[in-house]
Amino acid sequence: DTAVSQTPKYLVTQMGNDKSIKCEQNLGHDTMYWYKQDSKKFLKIMFSYNNKELIINETVPNRFSPKSPDKAHLNLHINSLELGDSAVYFCASSPSLAGVKDTQYFGPGTRLTVL
Amino acid sequence: AQKITQTQPGMFVQEKEAVTLDCTYDTSDPSYGLFWYKQPSSGEMIFLIYQGSYDQQNATEGRYSLNFQKARKSANLVISASQLGDSAMYFCAMTIMNTGFQKLVFGTGTRLLVSP
Numbered sequence: 001d002t003a004v005s006q007t008p009k010y011l012v013t014q015m016g017n018d019k020s021i022k023c024e025q026n027l028g029h030d031t032m033y034w035y036k037q038d039s040k041k042f043l044k045i046m047f048s049y050n051n052k053e054l055i056i057n058e059t060v061p062n063r064f065s066p067k068s069p070d071k072a073h074l075n076l077h078i079n080s081l082e083l084g085d086s087a088v089y090f091c092a093s094s095p096s097l098a099g100v101k102d103t104q105y106f107g108p109g110t111r112l113t114v115l
Numbered sequence: 116a117q118k119i120t121q122t123q124p125g126m127f128v129q130e131k132e133a134v135t136l137d138c139t140y141d142t143s144d145p146s147y148g149l150f151w152y153k154q155p156s157s158g159e160m161i162f163l164i165y166q167g168s169y170d171q172q173n174a175t176e177g178r179y180s181l182n183f184q185k186a187r188k189s190a191n192l193v194i195s196a197s198q199l200g201d202s203a204m205y206f207c208a209m210t211i212m213n214t215g216f217q218k219l220v221f222g223t224g225t226r227l228l229v230s231p
Contacts, residue, residue: 031217033219041154041223041224042223042224043160043221044221045219048216048218050216055216090160092160096217097216097217098215098216098217100147100148100210100211100217101148101167101210103165104150104219105162106152106162107159108158108159109159111158
């Protein structure tokens with residue numbers, strides 16, 4: 001039973017295209033996140049959602065638009081892809097948004113390559 | 116600024132030996148959480164261990180223990196009896212409260228290589 005799942009695992013596309021990454025969690029958590037891991041392995045938060053509501057947007061370009069149809073799903077749509085968007089994107093979830101103790105559990109990651 | 120620092124880009128250890136991965140943090144919040152994650156070559160992020168800022172005892176999870184020294188703002192990960200499967204990137208992270216909401220801030224990671 002996968003706790004946090006993402007599809008696809010790999011995504012190769014041309015500059016200028018639009019693509020989506022899907023994320024689902026079956027942990028019953030209220031909060032979900034998107035992180036970007038760059039080529040130097042640095043992980044940085046992009047967005048967080050709590051019960052379908054956007055909470056944190058870390059100055060991510062408008063080309064990135066997260067959507068949460070329900071609290072178990074958080075999708076990431078990227079418009080007009082650029083070379084610099086190439087990275088590994090991780091989805092994560094945690095029980096709540098306001099607990100410093102709450103562990104975030106990560107999905108397997110989606111490796112996006114923009115050509 | 117709230118920050119996590121991992122000063123060891125790479126570490127080597129022989130199988131069955133213990134190894135310590137360093138992590139220092141900077142925050143002015145009295146309440147925070149410290150986490151370690153493992154990222155093997157397959158890419159997934161695996162949660163290893165958690166330490167709360169108010170916890171009196173160091174956290175332990177099997178072969179993993181967290182050496183928490185609050186006054187020095189350090190949260191080093193100790194892996195005992197290293198195994199070949201421990202070869203991976205290890206990330207230290209801290210939860211900070213951003214306008215009332217939790218945010219996880221990561222260090223730059225340490226690559227551990229376990230040799231036979």
